[in-house]
Amino acid sequence: MKRFVFTCLTASLSLTALADTVKISDPWARATAPGAPAGGAFMSLTADANMTLIAAESKASKVVELHTMKMENGVMIMRAVPQIDLPKGQTVSLKPGGLHVMLIGLHAPLKAGEKVDMTLRVKDSQGKEQRLPVAAEIRAMKPAAMPAAHMH
Numbered sequence: 822m823k824r825f826v827f828t829c830l831t832a833s834l835s836l837t838a839l840a841d842t843v844k845i846s847d848p849w850a851r852a853t854a855p856g857a858p859a860g861g862a863f864m865s866l867t868a869d870a871n872m873t874l875i876a877a878e879s880k881a882s883k884v885v886e887l888h889t890m891k892m893e894n895g896v897m898i899m900r901a902v903p904q905i906d907l908p909k910g911q912t913v914s915l916k917p918g919g920l921h922v923m924l925i926g927l928h929a930p931l932k933a934g935e936k937v938d939m940t941l942r943v944k945d946s947q948g949k950e951q952r953l954p955v956a957a958e959i960r961a962m963k964p965a966a967m968p969a970a971h972m973h
């Protein structure tokens with residue numbers, strides 16, 4: 822009986838090791854003021870193979886979108902993107918002022934010290950989808966790091 826259990830465990834471990842996935846490091850979200858309609862979440866993503874982040878989901882808000890932020894005519898503009906490419910072995914940083922996960926229609930303010938649960942949906946080159954759970958730590962941010970558009 823003992824040997825049987827051991828064999829099963831080994832088999833499932835090696836299956837896990839074979840599947841390409843995405844490593845998520847330092848997931849965090851920006852704390853929001855009471856009544857703020859939306860919040861941003863950030864993290865670093867490193868894929869084992871060429872993969873694509875196709876969506877993010879969370880119960881914390883009505884809608885979750887993938888966004889990018891760009892300087893256009895001297896103003897920071899945020900835009901939804903359909904997907905984010907995760908090239909093999911390259912770390913893609915979702916960070917303030919750049920790519921981010923946008924939580925739109927927050928059900929409650931994001932409070933510093935708490936966590937916000939999200940699920941990332943990634944697709945490999947064969948089109949197979951994986952759902953990766955993420956618990957992003959909510960952190961307060963200094964006003965100096967606000968988008969340039971707010972600092973005229």
Ligand SMILES: [Cu+2]
Nearest residue numbers: 888899921923
């Ligand atoms: Cu955004």
